[in-house]
Amino acid sequence: MRALRLIADWNPRIGYAPSAYEEETRRTYSGAKVWRHPRLELCQMPDPAPGSHDVLIEVANCGMCGSDMHMYEADADGYILYPGLTRFPNIIGHEFAGRVLAVGARVRTLREGDIVTVEEIQWCGRCVSCRRGYFNQCDNLEELGFTTPGAMAQYIAVDEKYCWKLDPIAERTGSVDLALTLGALVEPTSVSYHAMFVRNQRYLPGNYCVVFGAGPIGLAAEALALAAGCALVVVVDPSASRRGSAVALGAHHVLDPAHIDLDLALLELSRGRGFDMVVEAAGAPQHTIAPLRKSLNVDAAICYIGRSERPTPLPLEDYQVRRVQLYGALGHSGQGAFQNVIRLMASGQLNLRPMISAAVALDDAPAAFKRLESREDAKILIRPNE
Amino acid sequence: MRALRLIADWNPRIGYAPSAYEEETRRTYSGAKVWRHPRLELCQMPDPAPGSHDVLIEVANCGMCGSDMHMYEADADGYILYPGLTRFPNIIGHEFAGRVLAVGARVRTLREGDIVTVEEIQWCGRCVSCRRGYFNQCDNLEELGFTTPGAMAQYIAVDEKYCWKLDPIAERTGSVDLALTLGALVEPTSVSYHAMFVRNQRYLPGNYCVVFGAGPIGLAAEALALAAGCALVVVVDPSASRRGSAVALGAHHVLDPAHIDLDLALLELSRGRGFDMVVEAAGAPQHTIAPLRKSLNVDAAICYIGRSERPTPLPLEDYQVRRVQLYGALGHSGQGAFQNVIRLMASGQLNLRPMISAAVALDDAPAAFKRLESREDAKILIRPNE
């Protein structure tokens, strides 16, 4: 099959000593400290062979994600930007939908022809964290497209237990194509859903919500906030084109954080009472959540999705006085995020179609990576079988 | 001022012995066992005199509620149907909006000209239940329109602490009239909100919801379910005209419970997985929730609003096997129900305008009570100052 691989050199930075396990497996939790000179390669590879619990999927659409960009982009010293769990070379891509071509001997719930999307979190289902129901914190975590082969390829084999059927979307919209398009957005949307409704257990319809960052995760958060009945949804992003996307999806207000007193501006937008839900999807907490004080309503919940390596100075005194809670959120598995996102897409309450700015063939994927360097696009889909 | 009073005779049923406190105060928790021969009377009364914490309100709209009908209607022996806390004669009416005409000396947050709606639950704010935050379970409960003068009158005086401003609706819709109309629906809608989102702490957007009863409480529940992102909303009611109202508000499906296997029909509508949230607003639990078994999804929540005097046989074995929870819900005070409902009306996410079937002057109120005996109307508003 045709596939897009990312290749990089194992070349630990001076001062970083990989463990024996890292050396042996070439698998590291500290990608940016080890992998150098990343480059994309379109290549021909053997078709994947599904195991007894696996299904073989023909990939219809695979979205390009910020993490993909951070594996592709390098810093001044040539090291990749992505700081997390990685192993190269690897086929990348983890936001996808496709059609089941074949099923393993022990597969019970799927069959040939089913249309599905797949969790990126490859939880073991056996460790203590998984037994507690915290799959995103699996002790033996693998990540599809990071440590296991991803979906920027014609085919992929994955365990049935990570798959979710897209039939409800196809049936209610009458379009399998639409289901396979929206289906590629389920994974990133579920990351936002998990942070806002599974991690944050204080959400009430009618709440006021501010979303930091109008990249795909932030835009999905915005759309979810609207679908779930947030009565005021404000999106903050320094990029005018991204704010434009936020407006297109229905944001009540957008804010450019440059040259304003963020706390004061948000206080005013909330008519003096402050926001109930704060979603950090910008990865810049020192500039987004750190300044918030008066603009946090009593009992506000901060849902933290954006990654950031350095400690963030937070005004805990205000968190006390205002009864604030902060939830670290990662991943999308467990507690029905995928299922509920698919249901919301099927019912039409969550319309993320406007987020998709382009769809390209696999041969054009390297050019699309180049194009996305400017961060003008919201979401580009790759279609490996077109 | 002009007012509509309900008068009834203190005439305890044989076998019911009122307590000394009941005899002395003519205030009883067992209305249907005591009050006989109810009749409405349009009369002239002194204007209310607001105390230091009170505001004087000019009533713009006051909705007619099922409880009002049950105080007005009598059984074969002449006793009122309403079983609860009552004292007569009393001005009835508790779903209303109006304009502040004057404020008491210690009022801090309201001023002349403000437009407001008011909680029916008159909680003391001092007892142990109130101190726990459970205002609806106040140990010294009074109920506006039941034991204290209600709003089917030109004016009413109420403690500031029960009032909520309707400005957000007026500002976002640009219409004070609309705010004063929708404002009269905030109280019943908050009863549904409290049951579905405050009492039920397991709600997740994308859930499937079935509502029993398409009276005003049920219709409000339906509209809230849609606004909060329920991906499938089914309303069950034996009345064709009420099912019509449910369709007009956007229900995905309506069901006539007659001549069907309710459990099976709901199982099918949910594509075999069952419902996540069940709202009982029909007051007939033996016919609505009692039959539900397979149509309850794993982790389903039953929100019980409808009143019923007799014990209801429930299939607890299924509640075990399916991890079901049942929440008794009453009232609307506390935890922001009023505030959030007003916000949802302001944002346009909750449009209950179609629920209002008529608006009449106070002089026509007795005729409207007569008309509502057939239960064809969804919600009739009385306008005491027109």
Add this chain to the structure above:
Amino acid sequence: MRALRLIADWNPRIGYAPSAYEEETRRTYSGAKVWRHPRLELCQMPDPAPGSHDVLIEVANCGMCGSDMHMYEADADGYILYPGLTRFPNIIGHEFAGRVLAVGARVRTLREGDIVTVEEIQWCGRCVSCRRGYFNQCDNLEELGFTTPGAMAQYIAVDEKYCWKLDPIAERTGSVDLALTLGALVEPTSVSYHAMFVRNQRYLPGNYCVVFGAGPIGLAAEALALAAGCALVVVVDPSASRRGSAVALGAHHVLDPAHIDLDLALLELSRGRGFDMVVEAAGAPQHTIAPLRKSLNVDAAICYIGRSERPTPLPLEDYQVRRVQLYGALGHSGQGAFQNVIRLMASGQLNLRPMISAAVALDDAPAAFKRLESREDAKILIRPNE
């Protein structure tokens, strides 16, 4: 190895038509409608052969459970009393602790010599319920000792993912023997824990708790209530000897339900405010929870563990007025019940040693079943390797 098997005849009652799947697999969800003439048999069987994910365990102690008795006891027509999921012949026994003798090739977290206890719920970890974290509601549920071979045998092979180490108990008490004894009580205690603290999310230390039923599940509930800081723990049981066990474990009060007004008696014991947590572990809800009205505090939680086939008439009006919630609870898997129970045993805060009334060798197990018919004993342990 030596094992105790339960044998019964597949002989569906007149009027019960087994499904084709039931006929084919001889596995039914309706045990009491199918299995007849149960009898115990001590026999010699091949040692179990652990699969790649399994561990082979030498059983030290296996408790006799009420469910075991209900599979062993027959009604007037000769049918077993146990109504649930069963397949015979089968080695019974599911409350046990033992030592790991060997581990499969893919076992990661256990090794020879480890001392463990094991979940009875054999969840698949793959179905939609498991993916939501609701393992007890697994769509492909198997139950150890009911449909898969149990622990009243010298050895048992089980998947590593159901095992929990008892080391914390051994280390803090200094006794491996004690860990292997208390370890056999972890499973039933976790059933109570799951109902009281995982299902009931409103528990607060200082709450008042009433437990119905002083069998092993009820006694474990009592001990947990005390360990978790319930300030008043009342146990209700008609058997004087069982009430004696409750007293021995530290109950503040015990009640004989015969000849009293249960609601009134409980109201008085709670000093007029009512109970916050109600645990039904008697399997007789029509006699235990159905009468509770005034003795339920505002915001009370009813944790329903006891099985009952018939619908139970419940006073929903009181549940409304008092803001009551009812949680159906089944099983013990997920959300850390086993882990936390083991920790509480290790710290000494949960001392269930007094619950154990006898320990017998496997050859004496049939006699122990006979003896337990009188329900005088709290918990009898079987020691298959003594």
Add this chain to the structure above:
Amino acid sequence: MRALRLIADWNPRIGYAPSAYEEETRRTYSGAKVWRHPRLELCQMPDPAPGSHDVLIEVANCGMCGSDMHMYEADADGYILYPGLTRFPNIIGHEFAGRVLAVGARVRTLREGDIVTVEEIQWCGRCVSCRRGYFNQCDNLEELGFTTPGAMAQYIAVDEKYCWKLDPIAERTGSVDLALTLGALVEPTSVSYHAMFVRNQRYLPGNYCVVFGAGPIGLAAEALALAAGCALVVVVDPSASRRGSAVALGAHHVLDPAHIDLDLALLELSRGRGFDMVVEAAGAPQHTIAPLRKSLNVDAAICYIGRSERPTPLPLEDYQVRRVQLYGALGHSGQGAFQNVIRLMASGQLNLRPMISAAVALDDAPAAFKRLESREDAKILIRPNE
């Protein structure tokens, strides 16, 4: 009556401009920026005159609190250390118990002779925060002993709604004296209770808990953790004498944070899994919670009680990866904290008697303040009527 007043001069720091309201009322939210040259004064004052909702209390015991010390102590420039809401001169003291001497005309639930303790948070019960049930965030907050007369006096008059009866303690222990002694500890203990069990909604018995700070709040947190079934309770404090107090109350381990890697030390004490509940009662978050990374278990909850003016750098990346939540917690009102603490004291599950290091007459109070400067004592009680 005899009373202990704290006097200070209104002398705003250079650079701090009080608002007109502050100037007019001499009431400020920024005590340390305004009040200078604090001094204690024993004086004769008129007995308080209770209003219609008030009770007059004869103070039996009043604890000395860290906040009292911070109002009494000054920095190098002579300004008080306490940063919060204050008005002087004022009778200080807010942790107390006493006997009702007289009740106002509208008091319903208390009568002469009742023994009570009192909330320090003087919530209005009328503002939007109070109506949501968030009394500690009252928009019109007053604080007993800070802005209203406190309890280091023979008598005090307070609104009935802030009082809680101590009868359960007297009845179960048989000692009114003991009830009046322990009763003075209810307020600070309720601060810890509120943070650990009301704010933190993820607590499960068997959890591992680490408490930072072994002052009265921290020691109360430790005792509560033990009473509520924490299976491992570790207390961290740099003072050897305070660690001694922690040991006396039953801590499983105590740690001196000096010269150790705190994160590593805690990881080891938790057997490699990390802690589930972290209580910050040291007021030094940059040294206590900021370093925690690996020692936080998956799903850990950080309960933040300690005050700190400056932003605290927190490792949000770890909060994401480990699914951590942080709760700002302040106050003790609402949701039953006082009631449950009193119940736990009554049942004997919470024994804080060892925390009390001395009891002195009111005339000796100034000397006791002097003595407490060394922070050797855990809790000194003042007895104004001895």
